[in-house]
Amino acid sequence: MGKKTGFIGLLTVTALLAVLSVPCPARVTGVCVNCHTMHNSQNNLTVSDSGSPTQALLISDCIGCHTGQNTGINEEPYVNDTNPPLYRTTGTEPDSNTLAGGNFYWVSSGLDRMGHNVEGLAVPDATLTLPPGGDGSFVGQLRCAGSMGCHGNPLEPEQIPALKGGHHYKDHSIWQDGTTLAKSYRFLDTIQGFGDRNYEYHPTDQRHNKYYGLDRSAESDQASGSISSLCARCHKYFHNGTDSIAPGSTFGSGVWIRHPTDFDMSNATSSTEYQGYNGGSGTGNPYSVISPVATADVSTTLNTTIYTRAGDAVVMCLSCHRAHGSPYTSSLRWDYKAWPAGGYNGCAVCHTSKD
Ligand code: HEC
Ligand code: HEC
Ligand code: HEC
Ligand code: HEC
Ligand code: HEC
Numbered sequence: 001m002g003k004k005t006g007f008i009g010l011l012t013v014t015a016l017l018a019v020l021s022v023p024c025p026a027r028v029t030g031v032c033v034n035c036h037t038m039h040n041s042q043n044n045l046t047v048s049d050s051g052s053p054t055q056a057l058l059i060s061d062c063i064g065c066h067t068g069q070n071t072g073i074n075e076e077p078y079v080n081d082t083n084p085p086l087y088r089t090t091g092t093e094p095d096s097n098t099l100a101g102g103n104f105y106w107v108s109s110g111l112d113r114m115g116h117n118v119e120g121l122a123v124p125d126a127t128l129t130l131p132p133g134g135d136g137s138f139v140g141q142l143r144c145a146g147s148m149g150c151h152g153n154p155l156e157p158e159q160i161p162a163l164k165g166g167h168h169y170k171d172h173s174i175w176q177d178g179t180t181l182a183k184s185y186r187f188l189d190t191i192q193g194f195g196d197r198n199y200e201y202h203p204t205d206q207r208h209n210k211y212y213g214l215d216r217s218a219e220s221d222q223a224s225g226s227i228s229s230l231c232a233r234c235h236k237y238f239h240n241g242t243d244s245i246a247p248g249s250t251f252g253s254g255v256w257i258r259h260p261t262d263f264d265m266s267n268a269t270s271s272t273e274y275q276g277y278n279g280g281s282g283t284g285n286p287y288s289v290i291s292p293v294a295t296a297d298v299s300t301t302l303n304t305t306i307y308t309r310a311g312d313a314v315v316m317c318l319s320c321h322r323a324h325g326s327p328y329t330s331s332l333r334w335d336y337k338a339w340p341a342g343g344y345n346g347c348a349v350c351h352t353s354k355d
Pocket of ligand 3: 028034035036058059060061062063065066075076077144145151159160163167170185186187195
């Protein structure tokens with residue numbers, strides 16, 4: 001190659017680099033090599049965690065990339081830690097280092113009942129061999145994604161393919177309307193919401209996830225798109241199904257046989273109790289990150305207060321639970337069983353006359 005062509009070649013490469021470095025809508029950032037390997041080999045050594053090629057030429061799998069200790073500046077949300085995370089009393093304290101979903105650390109340390117026993121992190125739960133409240137259709141050990149998991153396309157058996165179209169296309173600035181996987185809240189297919197950019201690392205009433213929920217008038221309503229409807233995929237009768245939450249046609253009129261979810265507290269029969277939510281008086285109460293509520297509002301305006309608009313005080317599964325795991329039984333947000341001798345009464349955020 002002559003000097004001139006070499007220069008032109010350099011120009012072309014520079015131009016190409018310039019094109020490649022134009023910001024694209026992709027959400028994952030950084031050079032490709034941070035996450036991908038072209039031949040799964042470097043200096044003749046395999047680079048993948050498992051020693052076998054990972055799909056989509058990735059250097060690691062879901063668990064590999066999402067294991068670590070949260071510092072508030074890490075780009076990938078860490079949902080599993082190899083050291084004990086600081087959860088404190090409610091996982092929301094200023095020196096805690098878990099995220100909204102909690103952490104798999106405890107369940108992976110052999111504490112079966114402290115979270116979802118996800119394959120690769122924990123052995124199958126010895127007691128809960130099927131999802132409680134389920135209709136029997138989910139059988140086997142949970143995975144992060146796909147037909148055996150919570151994230152991604154539920155019809156795809158393989159995990160990485162189940163996330164296809166996810167990581168590179170996430171736009172955090174818009175309401176996640178669930179129309180595509182990238183536009184689904186936290187890659188939970190069809191689920192709506194608006195995620196905090198820091199995944200609730202040190203959340204406050206001013207900075208937190210906005211969960212989508214619906215005020216139902218009947219338990220047959222599946223409340224599609226709500227965060228609780230995600231849980232209902234496997235725990236169906238804890239959320240919807242004839243006569244499984246309230247007997248006969250009494251749904252919403254105060255007789256419950258399972259704790260209501262996707263139900264707005266403003267419709268409760270004993271209204272004064274719930275008007276005191278999180279120390280408020282029934283209008284513009286501060287949002288609680290200890291026991292959060294969902295909202296039917298689909299704007300990107302954060303719900304920093306509740307009882308401000310219709311359908312903004314919706315009880316959901318995550319009012320009491322962490323999705324991944326916590327240091328408490330049944331993956332609860334606070335230590336329900338140890339209260340009142342110890343533990344914490346998070347129930348009182350809503351049940352204000354029961355503290
Ligand atoms: C921070 C990590 C990360 C970086 C950096 C990254 N990727 Fe990816 N990429 C992923 C993950 C995770 C997947 C698979 C899951 C998914 O599709 O969400 C993926 C999937 C892909 C896919 C197949 C699925 C699709 O969306 O079409 C292609 C092609 C791809 N990446 C190309 C690239 C290129 C080219 C670069 C550099 C410009 C790059 N990636 C940088 C994480 C990354
Ligand atoms: C894809 C199926 C699936 C989905 C979706 C799902 N779960 Fe589960 N869940 C299971 C299975 C299976 C078990 C029992 C085995 C285990 O603990 O992993 C379980 C167990 C649990 C437990 C008991 C944990 C324990 O060990 O005491 C809780 C609490 C729970 N799930 C809450 C939720 C919540 C809240 C959601 C929604 C954010 C949800 N689940 C979504 C399948 C699912
Ligand atoms: C190569 C590393 C890598 C792999 C493999 C990977 N992720 Fe991620 N993931 C990331 C990074 C980096 C981010 C943060 C991207 C951002 O800021 O939007 C992320 C973000 C996420 C998010 C949050 C999306 C949101 O709403 O902000 C979820 C959920 C997620 N990943 C799930 C998964 C699942 C499930 C798998 C396996 C099927 C997986 N990831 C595999 C690197 C990875
Ligand atoms: C008001 C708080 C609250 C809400 C809302 C709530 N749960 Fe629970 N859940 C608990 C408590 C407390 C326990 C453990 C003690 C008990 O079973 O009463 C529990 C236990 C569980 C268990 C374990 C059951 C077993 O057989 O051991 C599962 C699974 C579960 N919840 C799933 C869900 C799902 C799914 C939703 C939403 C549809 C939900 N929970 C909503 C408080 C709640
Ligand atoms: C996010 C708010 C919220 C939280 C947190 C919450 N509850 Fe509730 N709870 C409600 C609402 C709303 C009702 C329905 C009241 C009605 O219809 O009058 C309810 C109903 C109940 C009922 C049935 C009462 C009846 O009238 O049939 C019991 C029992 C109960 N909750 C216990 C608990 C316990 C125990 C906890 C903590 C583990 C808890 N709740 C946490 C909002 C909440």
